[in-house]
Amino acid sequence: xxxxxxxxxxxxxxxxxxxxxxxxxxxxxxxxxxxxxxxxxxxxxxxxxxxxxxxxxxxxxxxxxxxxxxxxxxxxxxxxxxxxxxxxxxxxxxxxxxxxxxxxxxxxxxxxxxxxxxxxxxxxxxxxxxxxxxxxxxxxxxxxxxxxxxxxxxxxxxxxxxxxxxxxxxxxxxxxxxxxxxxxxxxxxxxxxxxxxxxxxxxxxxxxxxxxxxxxxxxxxxxxxxxxxxxxxxxxxxxxxxxxxxxxxxxxxxxxxxxxxxxxxxxxxxxxxxxxxxxxxxxxxxxxxxxxxxxxxxxxxxxxxxxxxxxxxxxxxxxxxxxxxx
Numbered sequence: 457x458x459x460x461x462x463x464x465x466x467x468x469x470x471x472x473x474x475x476x477x478x479x480x481x482x483x484x485x486x487x488x489x490x491x492x493x494x495x496x497x498x499x500x501x502x503x504x505x506x507x508x509x510x511x512x513x514x515x516x517x518x519x520x521x522x523x524x525x526x527x528x529x530x531x532x533x534x535x536x537x538x539x540x541x542x543x544x545x546x547x548x549x550x551x552x553x554x555x556x557x558x559x560x561x562x563x564x565x566x567x568x569x570x571x572x573x574x575x576x577x578x579x580x581x582x583x584x585x586x587x588x589x590x591x592x593x594x595x596x597x598x599x600x601x602x603x604x605x606x607x608x609x610x611x612x613x614x615x616x617x618x619x620x621x622x623x624x625x626x627x628x629x630x631x632x633x634x635x636x637x638x639x640x641x642x643x644x645x646x647x648x649x650x651x652x653x654x655x656x657x658x659x660x661x662x663x664x665x666x667x668x669x670x671x672x673x674x675x676x677x678x679x680x681x682x683x684x685x686x687x688x689x690x691x692x693x694x695x696x697x698x699x700x701x702x703x704x705x706x707x708x709x710x711x712x713x714x715x716x717x718x719x720x721x722x723x724x725x726x727x728x729x730x731x732x733x734x735x736x737x738x739x740x741x742x743x744x745x746x747x748x749x750x751x752x753x754x755x756x757x758x759x760x761x762x763x764x765x766x767x768x769x770x771x772x773x774x775x776x777x778x779x780x781x782x
Contacts, residue, residue: 591616704743
């Protein structure tokens with residue numbers, strides 16, 4: 457047997473990853489990954505959290521079957537004082553992408569843009585199936601980098617006319633900047649209840665460890681993308697709101713341990729078998745999407761290895777194609 461030479465591991469730094477991954481490509485990759493999971497074309501995912509002083513590390517692993525199977529493991533550090541203290545991003549990390557047929561490592565990718573984009577992509581995909589098609593107004597709870605890309609992703613899916621931005625910080629500069637970028641009215645507000653009751657889509661993307669969004673804030677027919685609760689200690693939604701809504705999870709087992717579902721289960725307000733299903737189930741038609749214009753739907757978005765591996769594959773394959781044509 458002739459031994460094949462090992463290809464070098466590709467190192468893709470932040471600027472390269474950002475240049476190779478546009479939001480539309482990411483949205484398509486994420487939608488396909490959730491469908492693949494439901495159709496049995498994904499490997500079992502793994503999740504580990506390690507708490508450290510002033511922060512935490514997430515380790516998420518999973519893979520996708522296909523003509524060429526891939527596996528990815530992401531290690532992200534979340535340190536939410538970084539920007540204020542050091543002028544550094546709050547979330548930093550890398551993804552190791554491997555060939556799932558041989559186990560050979562293929563690439564190491566800087567993960568910040570992938571994490572940011574794939575999170576917003578999941579919201580866009582979920583809203584495509586679960587939000588009212590006539591949705592025109594959005595409230596984002598949070599005014600950071602994730603809120604920014606959430607709005608960009610939603611603007612691709614809906615003909616938005618008005619955006620409210622609520623934050624415990626100072627949302628006015630964010631609102632002004634996004635208004636210019638999206639060419640629409642973006643209003644900073646301190647009145648969360650009024651903003652949400654006038655919105656068809658609500659996105660929560662904060663690092664909160666106690667809920668701030670309750671059922672009284674929500675109008676009939678709202679779609680809520682709960683993005684911030686990706687560890688057992690984070691929480692943005694009142695468990696009574698979760699229990700009163702129809703719940704769709706990114707991955708049900710994961711949400712039961714780290715998401716908004718986790719808090720509703722712990723409070724004894726609902727059981728795991730009461731969820732509508734996973735996002736992949738909705739995409740492929742195994743679970744109902746929206747039943748009526750008045751139904752309140754919560755998408756429990758904890759962030760999954762499916763999104764990471766799908767997006768890393770897209771970046772890697774685009775890089776390889778570009779390198780061959782050069």
